[in-house]
Amino acid sequence: MREEPRLRVAFFRPDDERTDDAVELLESLGADPVPDPMLAVEPTDATPKTDAVGSSGSDEPSPVVPREDADYAVLTSKTGVELAAEAGWGPGEAAVCAIGEPTADALRAAGYSVDLVPDEYSSSGLVDALADDAAGARIEVARSDHGSDVLTDGLEDAGAYVHETVLYRLVRPESAGESAELAAGGDLDAALFTSSLTVTHFLAAADERGVRDAAVDGLNDAVVGAIGEPTRRTAEDAGIEVDVVPEAADFDALAAEAVEEAAPSYDE
Incomplete structure (x- = not known):
């Protein structure tokens, strides 16, 4: 009996446990994962802060941490939670808000209480959730340098x-770009974009290799998944056709739906 070829699925998560989890998931779905990290975390430089937990009151710099004198504190990612916890941040009397269950889980694992997770795991979802109580409130937003203006x-x-x-900057690793070359050669069956920045960095890596147009064409012959509407818009503005946007902004849902969408191509 002839063995069916396996789908080659690229994804762009940072090179940490998230990549390990994605590889395990895609293999369980019967696909061959192509990890190509497009994001690396650079914590922000230490800077003196006299209005945050961890400040010594001296001229010595202390870690960058969210303010503690807010009514609401908003964390948008697992990475941000980990960096805030490492810096010794405490929310004080603030109600702690998380965008997405992975962020909420990271907060709880670090010992924080979580007061609000919006039904829609997005910046606009959190704005909607806080809209009735926002007037006059002091809201601290702690996140990466590429956070959406939609929230603030x-x-x-x-x-x-x-x-x-x-709390941190998101940069493109120098090694990124294998997936762009595979796409340009028509050797990808699916690609999973988990943020607008992964799209931007994918295209920049393709540019560096001189294969941008061919890579976009290759993606358009494959199944492209985007984790939410902002990511979809970024991709489509660059000429990349998006086939899958899961209802929940969740990587597991994104991977499962994209693999299911791509699988019928082998039956043709």
């Missing part, structure tokens, strides 16, 4: 006083 602008439009702490 939306909260400010609702009447909140918003302070943002950049």
Whole structure:
């Protein structure tokens, strides 16, 4: 009996346990994973902060941590939670808000209580969840340097006083780009984009290799999954056709739906 070929599925998560989890998941779905990390975390430089937990009151720099004098504290990622916890941040009297269950789980694992997780795991979902209580509230947003303006602008439009702490930068690893070459050669069956920045970095890696147009063509012959509407818009603005956007902004759902969408191509 002839063995059916396995789907080659690229994904772009950071090179940490998230990549390990994705490999395990895709293999369980019968696919051959192609990990190509497009994001690496660079914690922000230490800076003096006298209004945050961990500050010594001296001239010595302390880790960048979210403010503690807010009514609401918003964490948007597992990475941000881990960095805040390592820096010794405490939420004080603030209600702690998480975008997405993975962020909420990371908060609980670090010993924090979670007061709010919006039904829609997105910046706009959190704005909607806080809209009725935002007027006059002090809201601390702690996240990466590539956080969406939808969150901060939306909260400010609702009447909140918003302070943002950049906990880390997201950069493209020098080694990124294997997936762009595979796409350009028509050797990918699916690609899973988990943020707008993964799209941007994929295209930049393809540019560096001189294969951008061919890589976009290759993606358009494959199944492309985007984890949410902002990621879909970024991809489509760059000429990449998006086939799958799961209802929940969840990697497991993204992978399962994309593999299911791509699998029938082998029956033709």
